[in-house]
Amino acid sequence: MRRGIYKKKVTLFITMMLLLSFALVGCVPKSNSSSSTSKTEGKWAGQKIKVQMIGDFSMQDKTDPVTGETAKGMKVVKEEFEKQHPGATVDFVLMPWEGYTEKTQAMITSGEADVYQMPGVADFAPQGVLEPLQPWIEKDKEFSLDIFIDNQVDGWEALGPDSKELDIFGLPFLGDTRFIAYDKKLFDDWGVEYPSENPTMEEIAEKAKQMTGKNPKTGEQNYGIWFRGDWSSAFTLVDLAEGQNGTWGTGFAWDEVKFSFDSPEMLNGLNWLLEMQKYAPKGIVSNQGNEKWLSKDNNIAIMLNQGPGDTVKPAYAQGLGDRIGIVNEFKNDEGRGGLFAGSPITIAKSSKNKELAWEWVKFATSDFVQKFVFEEYGAIPAVKSATEWDSVKEMPLMLPVFKAMETPMTPRYPWGSSQPRFILTSEIEAALTGNRSAEDALKKAQKESTEWVENR
Amino acid sequence: MNNTMSMKKMERITSIIKFLILLIFGVVLMAPFIWMVSVGFDRTANISMPFPPRLIPEEPSKFNYGIVFENGRLIKSYINSTIVTVSSVILGVSASLLAGYAFSKGKFKGKKILFIVVLCTLMIPMEPRLIPLYTLFNKMNLLNTYYPLVLPSIISGMLIFLCKQFFDQLPDTLREAAQIDGAGEFKIFFRVYLPLAGPIAATMVILAFIWSWNDFMWPLVVLNDLELQTVPLYLASFSLENGSSLGGLTMALATVSILPIVILYLFLQRYIIQSIALSGVKGE
Numbered sequence: 146m147r148r149g150i151y152k153k154k155v156t157l158f159i160t161m162m163l164l165l166s167f168a169l170v171g172c173v174p175k176s177n178s179s180s181s182t183s184k185t186e187g188k189w190a191g192q193k194i195k196v197q198m199i200g201d202f203s204m205q206d207k208t209d210p211v212t213g214e215t216a217k218g219m220k221v222v223k224e225e226f227e228k229q230h231p232g233a234t235v236d237f238v239l240m241p242w243e244g245y246t247e248k249t250q251a252m253i254t255s256g257e258a259d260v261y262q263m264p265g266v267a268d269f270a271p272q273g274v275l276e277p278l279q280p281w282i283e284k285d286k287e288f289s290l291d292i293f294i295d296n297q298v299d300g301w302e303a304l305g306p307d308s309k310e311l312d313i314f315g316l317p318f319l320g321d322t323r324f325i326a327y328d329k330k331l332f333d334d335w336g337v338e339y340p341s342e343n344p345t346m347e348e349i350a351e352k353a354k355q356m357t358g359k360n361p362k363t364g365e366q367n368y369g370i371w372f373r374g375d376w377s378s379a380f381t382l383v384d385l386a387e388g389q390n391g392t393w394g395t396g397f398a399w400d401e402v403k404f405s406f407d408s409p410e411m412l413n414g415l416n417w418l419l420e421m422q423k424y425a426p427k428g429i430v431s432n433q434g435n436e437k438w439l440s441k442d443n444n445i446a447i448m449l450n451q452g453p454g455d456t457v458k459p460a461y462a463q464g465l466g467d468r469i470g471i472v473n474e475f476k477n478d479e480g481r482g483g484l485f486a487g488s489p490i491t492i493a494k495s496s497k498n499k500e501l502a503w504e505w506v507k508f509a510t511s512d513f514v515q516k517f518v519f520e521e522y523g524a525i526p527a528v529k530s531a532t533e534w535d536s537v538k539e540m541p542l543m544l545p546v547f548k549a550m551e552t553p554m555t556p557r558y559p560w561g562s563s564q565p566r567f568i569l570t571s572e573i574e575a576a577l578t579g580n581r582s583a584e585d586a587l588k589k590a591q592k593e594s595t596e597w598v599e600n601r
Numbered sequence: 602m603n604n605t606m607s608m609k610k611m612e613r614i615t616s617i618i619k620f621l622i623l624l625i626f627g628v629v630l631m632a633p634f635i636w637m638v639s640v641g642f643d644r645t646a647n648i649s650m651p652f653p654p655r656l657i658p659e660e661p662s663k664f665n666y667g668i669v670f671e672n673g674r675l676i677k678s679y680i681n682s683t684i685v686t687v688s689s690v691i692l693g694v695s696a697s698l699l700a701g702y703a704f705s706k707g708k709f710k711g712k713k714i715l716f717i718v719v720l721c722t723l724m725i726p727m728e729p730r731l732i733p734l735y736t737l738f739n740k741m742n743l744l745n746t747y748y749p750l751v752l753p754s755i756i757s758g759m760l761i762f763l764c765k766q767f768f769d770q771l772p773d774t775l776r777e778a779a780q781i782d783g784a785g786e787f788k789i790f791f792r793v794y795l796p797l798a799g800p801i802a803a804t805m806v807i808l809a810f811i812w813s814w815n816d817f818m819w820p821l822v823v824l825n826d827l828e829l830q831t832v833p834l835y836l837a838s839f840s841l842e843n844g845s846s847l848g849g850l851t852m853a854l855a856t857v858s859i860l861p862i863v864i865l866y867l868f869l870q871r872y873i874i875q876s877i878a879l880s881g882v883k884g885e
Contacts, residue, residue, distance in 0.1 A: 210647050
């Protein structure tokens with residue numbers, strides 16, 4: 146009798162625990178609050194697309210953490226698209242930068258979305274999961290690639306699963322670039338001429354040297370130059386090589402890639418960085434020493450390899466817009482050089498509504514969306530017409546940014562997000578910290594990167 | 602008399618020295634936390650981190666905390682994380698206790714092989730399992746729900762292993778005695794072994810809680826709806842493209858996000874230390 150009661154108690158306990166857990170888990174049903182039901186009227190009736198976007202986008206209005214101004218939510222973009230395409234519905238999957246590659250891979254493998262913002266287009270296109278866009282561009286007479294800033298389309302070209310020729314799988318959605326930024330006040334204090342529009346290594350080195358020491362006006366310790374010794378140092382070095390008409394190597398498909406990490410230009414570039422280290426504050430290898438940059442107490446004259454996101458909006462938010470200057474990175478004799486960056490927009494091969502997805506791609510690259518994401522989120526436009534917008538004219542620093550966007554090395558470095566980048570970065574760090582000579586570091590980077598490509 | 606006086610004086614001096622040393626250690630340990638809270642209240646820290654570090658903000662403001670709580674997303678993500686974590690802990694710990702007991706005391710065919718299979722799951726990291734698991738839950742139409750976050754945590758190789766090791770230390774004679782008294786397997790487990798498994802159960806609750814609460818990659822992959830976001834996903838939504846973040850906002854986020862863990866720690870301090878000692882595993 147007692148045994149029977151006990152068994153019942155145990156069974157009841159286990160059942161209750163399981164029910165509680167499943168009740169907790171199930172208390173929020175399969176939900177998609179940003180999704181909408183299909184519409185039944187209009188030219189695009191019943192058609193629905195899902196768009197994945199990466200960054201700090203939000204459906205609701207939110208406060209900009211730098212400027213403190215209210216940024217309108219992406220619901221504005223959704224409403225406008227659905228207004229322009231009666232009957233259509235667009236839903237968003239908004240994701241952070243952290244872990245975007247893994248999430249994108251999972252989503253695209255299972256056909257979760259129709260349109261993707263995809264900085265890693267060169268890695269995804271060979272998998273055959275992306276729709277080639279050239280046929281859509283040719284078919285659509287209303288659309289022209291001329292709307293984009295020069296070089297932006299070329300930069301995102303990639304190899305398809307079977308092709309040996311680069312093809313368009315993504316169109317520029319968010320722009321980005323790298324440039325040299327400088328503090329005009331420090332140049333004035335030291336009586337040094339501002340850098341030229343396309344400076345050489347010698348010019349930058351000379352000016353950095355001149356402005357290292359006690360500021361003649363304030364008496365504060367100033368540093369002539371700063372560059373990041375980790376994370377982006379591989380791109381800084383490659384740009385230095387390009388500035389001497391060198392290159393990182395050749396090829397785009399992995400089986401054709403040949404590195405030149407130990408070339409004379411790369412070696413000269415690394416030796417230059419080692420020399421520049423004398424005019425930089427301590428801590429560049431751990432991304433330190435630049436704490437006062439973009440503050441009124443700034444103590445660094447020249448910043449190498451800067452991006453617009455970290456420079457333009459913060460400069461204006463600090464009231465330093467007029468004090469900061471921007472010039473091109475080092476360019477080769479053809480006027481090209483530096484990292485190509487940004488975010489293209491792509492259509493998934495598995496999309497069931499490709500016509501509507503193409504409409505979204507056009508819409509996302511239209512002035513409406515480009516202007517919206519610039520004004521509300523500070524995202525850099527990729528279209529030429531941006532130079533005419535009032536909001537851009539209010540930020541004169543954007544003009545040299547657009548100039549810099551015209552001349553990076555294209556297509557995007559194929560190794561830019563892969564192991565060779567981290568091998569090279571690590572060896573630059575080894576050289577900067579004195580653990581290896583510049584020559585040994587580059588030889589090691591060359592050997593390890595080549596082996597990695599051969600064994601992949 | 603004099604001797605006693607000097608002894609007392611010595612003791613007092615020793616106490617003061619001990620107190621001062623501990624105070625220095627205390628300040629050193631607390632300084633980063635205080636600085637974290639302080640930077641969260643610094644309006645200018647989103648543009649450039651205050652350097653050299655200062656305790657009193659240059660422009661004191663609730664601005665960053667306002668952003669953290671904006672649109673109620675943090676509260677929602679707390680609720681979501683709580684639902685997922687509580688469910689994962691209940692199911693994971695219950696299943697692991699039962700499985701650990703079975704592997705330790707049970708006598709059935711293929712026990713060793715099955716246990717090796719369970720151990721093998723410890724050797725496969727999440728990354729290679731990501732796409733197959735995602736595809737599986739997609740086929741089950743369970744993506745964008747809490748189920749993919751909770752169901753895989755029911756079978757935890759680590760927790761089962763810990764449980765088995767614990768039950769191995771308990772004598773088999775307890776089971777045999779209960780069997781002679783006519784108890785069945787469930788009764789033996791619930792009446793005899795479970796009451797003795799308090800320390801390992803507490804350890805497992807803490808480990809499962811910390812794993813589930815801090816899990817980032819898997820929730821990121823399976824959840825699309827912002828309404829379902831857990832706390833780590835909400836925090837990541839403030840990260841920048843180049844891997845950096847805005848100083849003031851990050852510190853405000855860090856302050857509010859560690860609160861549950863701090864509260865948990867205050868209540869379960871003894872068990873947490875014990876759990877690390879028992880398992881050799883720290884919550885990440």
